[in-house]
Amino acid sequence: MTGGIYRPETDGALLAMVNVYKTFPVRKSFFSGEDLRVRAVDGVSLTVPPGKTLGLVGESGCGKTTLARLAIRLLDPDSGSIRFEGNDITHMEGEALRSTRRQMQIVFQDPYSSLNPRMKVRDIVGEGWLVHGLAKGKELRERAQRLLVRVGMPAEAGGKYPHEFSGGQRQRIGIARAIALSPKLVVADEPVSALDVSVQAQILNLLKDIQEEYGMAYLFVSHDLRVIRHVSDAVAVMYLGKVMETGPAADLFREPLHPYTRSLLSAVPMLGDAPSERIVLSGEIPSPIAPPPGCRFHTRCFMAKKECAEVCPLLREVASGRFAACHFV
Amino acid sequence: MSGSRVIGRDFARRLLRNRLAAAGGAVILFFFLVSALPGLFASHEPNRIDIVNILRPPSGAHPLGTDDLGRDVLARVVYGARVSLKVGFVAVGIATALGLFVGLLSGFYGGWVDAVLMRFVDMMLCFPTFFLILSVIAFLEPSIWNIMAVIGLTGWMGVARLVRAETLSLKERDFVAAARAQGAGDARIIFRHVLPNTLAPILVAATLGVAGAILTESALSFLGIGVQPPTPSWGNILTTGKDNIEFAWWLSLFPGLAILVTVLGYNLLGEGIRDAADPRLKGR
Numbered sequence: 001m002t003g004g005i006y007r008p009e010t011d012g013a014l015l016a017m018v019n020v021y022k023t024f025p026v027r028k029s030f031f032s033g034e035d036l037r038v039r040a041v042d043g044v045s046l047t048v049p050p051g052k053t054l055g056l057v058g059e060s061g062c063g064k065t066t067l068a069r070l071a072i073r074l075l076d077p078d079s080g081s082i083r084f085e086g087n088d089i090t091h092m093e094g095e096a097l098r099s100t101r102r103q104m105q106i107v108f109q110d111p112y113s114s115l116n117p118r119m120k121v122r123d124i125v126g127e128g129w130l131v132h133g134l135a136k137g138k139e140l141r142e143r144a145q146r147l148l149v150r151v152g153m154p155a156e157a158g159g160k161y162p163h164e165f166s167g168g169q170r171q172r173i174g175i176a177r178a179i180a181l182s183p184k185l186v187v188a189d190e191p192v193s194a195l196d197v198s199v200q201a202q203i204l205n206l207l208k209d210i211q212e213e214y215g216m217a218y219l220f221v222s223h224d225l226r227v228i229r230h231v232s233d234a235v236a237v238m239y240l241g242k243v244m245e246t247g248p249a250a251d252l253f254r255e256p257l258h259p260y261t262r263s264l265l266s267a268v269p270m271l272g273d274a275p276s277e278r279i280v281l282s283g284e285i286p287s288p289i290a291p292p293p294g295c296r297f298h299t300r301c302f303m304a305k306k307e308c309a310e311v312c313p314l315l316r317e318v319a320s321g322r323f324a325a326c327h328f329v
Numbered sequence: 330m331s332g333s334r335v336i337g338r339d340f341a342r343r344l345l346r347n348r349l350a351a352a353g354g355a356v357i358l359f360f361f362l363v364s365a366l367p368g369l370f371a372s373h374e375p376n377r378i379d380i381v382n383i384l385r386p387p388s389g390a391h392p393l394g395t396d397d398l399g400r401d402v403l404a405r406v407v408y409g410a411r412v413s414l415k416v417g418f419v420a421v422g423i424a425t426a427l428g429l430f431v432g433l434l435s436g437f438y439g440g441w442v443d444a445v446l447m448r449f450v451d452m453m454l455c456f457p458t459f460f461l462i463l464s465v466i467a468f469l470e471p472s473i474w475n476i477m478a479v480i481g482l483t484g485w486m487g488v489a490r491l492v493r494a495e496t497l498s499l500k501e502r503d504f505v506a507a508a509r510a511q512g513a514g515d516a517r518i519i520f521r522h523v524l525p526n527t528l529a530p531i532l533v534a535a536t537l538g539v540a541g542a543i544l545t546e547s548a549l550s551f552l553g554i555g556v557q558p559p560t561p562s563w564g565n566i567l568t569t570g571k572d573n574i575e576f577a578w579w580l581s582l583f584p585g586l587a588i589l590v591t592v593l594g595y596n597l598l599g600e601g602i603r604d605a606a607d608p609r610l611k612g613r
Contacts, residue, residue, distance in 0.1 A: 114502075
């Protein structure tokens with residue numbers, strides 16, 4: 001049955017975010033005292049099933065990194081709720097939050113700022129074990145070494161410092177750190193965007209292999225559609241803090257429904273299975289401080305009509321399992 | 330990026346290649362040696378009064394001459410080095426520890442903690458430090474320990490601001506977020522992730538701070554409210570020098586030179602460390 005509004009499945013989902021909002025204050029105007037806020041995530045709902053990969057794609061500044069950090073409580077949402085394995089973790093604090101965090105880890109975009117330059121690689125990788133009292137001393141060194149070898153690092157890497165490694169190797173260290181605690185969810189925030197294309201493929205394959213071996217789910221954030229297609233089971237497309245379209249990856253890439261998704265896909269020629277005409281978007285992405293009224297995308301949409309500027313379309317089911325936020329799909 | 334190798338082999342190499350910094354370091358090492366083994370550099374007792382030989386110019390027996398009580402100036406300058414070093418290090422140690430504590434707290438927790446601490450820093454900076462020290466010492470007994478404490482307690486604000494600024498930027502780094510995700514608490518993040526990364530700028534500030542502390546101590550001792558005679562200090566030797574400046578130039582020149590060279594040494598080394606730690610600043 002189609003036509004229903006998107007409701008994140010909270011039963012059986014590993015991660016469910018329901019109607020999450022997050023704004024950031026920007027400098028107040030000195031004269032008017034106006035309180036300006038960036039609406040980074042503006043009412044987003046999504047689910048990540050256990051062991052699967054949800055790809056989150058969108059232009060720079062659309063709020064995908066903020067959403068990724070909200071998912072594992074590195075940021076606190078203004079409103080909405082975040083559920084992990086059925087438990088509401090939105091306001092979790094202290095020891096409960098600490099033990100839940102073992103189940104969710106993150107791989108960062110920048111392999112340089114994500115590793116403490118003053119710590120040896122084995123201490124970076126094993127910090128979680130130490131913090132949770134799982135291993136220390138000799139045992140930590142041995143476990144770190146095994147893990148480092150598993151992610152393709154030389155065995156003696158543990159005793160070195162991060163600056164002795166290249167960007168790709170540093171990203172492997174970051175991945176080792178993320179999987180050290182055997183989490184059920186790994187948020188990968190643009191994990192290959194800072195790397196050379198040849199290294200990108202290696203890291204993506206490593207992430208896939210690890211997923212098969214450990215069975216964790218990924219929330220995979222990227223602006224690169226080819227990367228997203230390569231890794232995702234399902235995809236959510238974001239624009240200016242809102243999800244425009246979501247559905248199974250194969251369907252979405254074969255037949256994009258939302259005009260934004262269509263224009264995105266048309267910009268990457270080798271992705272269009274059926275060669276389609278290039279849809280060129282005009283203009284820049286509007287400011288998230290004052291997003292356009294109605295549909296966020298109407299200022300650049302080739303299908304926009306009068307009502308698009310007035311009524312914000314809801315994310316509703318337009319085909320089985322496929323959701324789009326557009327009046328005309 | 331280079332930030333990762335601030336205290337490493339590269340750092341040492343860059344520092345040694347900087348001739349001025351190396352010279353500064355050599356001067357400091359020399360004065361360390363002098364304080365550790367004063368007997369090696371001075372054959373006389375610093376406090377042995379010799380009424381027959383007062384205000385003798387430099388000679389074979391007294392290479393730097395004698396003072397108004399016939400004490401050997403070389404011996405007094407040599408033993409005074411110990412006072413200067415002690416004051417420099419202890420005072421700067423106190424200032425750095427305090428500054429670290431305030432700066433880390435302020436930068437890491439932000440909000441009202443930051444507001445209160447930083448306004449306190451502003452307040453402390455409003456006092457003319459030297460007059461504050463003068464009035465505090467006037468109430469306390471003038472002793473080397475009081476001097477060190479007072480110089481330390483009035484010199485931490487710069488370090489606090491520096492550490493706060495570093496902390497503000499460090500706490501937003503991804504590795505701090507990663508540590509949080511691993512389950513690390515505030516204490517672990519502050520001491521394992523933030524503090525070690527603030528050490529390079531602190532080292533620079535501390536080295537320059539030692540020079541300042543030595544100068545302050547000399548000035549206080551010169552005014553007679555620092556290190557009390559008969560304990561020799563470069564500052565109180567200068568006081569005797571001032572009283573006899575017309576006929577005993579050696580009494581003012583040599584302790585003055587010692588102060589000049591030491592302070593210069595610390596300043597050169599401090600600037601060298603700054604350049605070596607951040608090669609981008611080279612040549613500015």
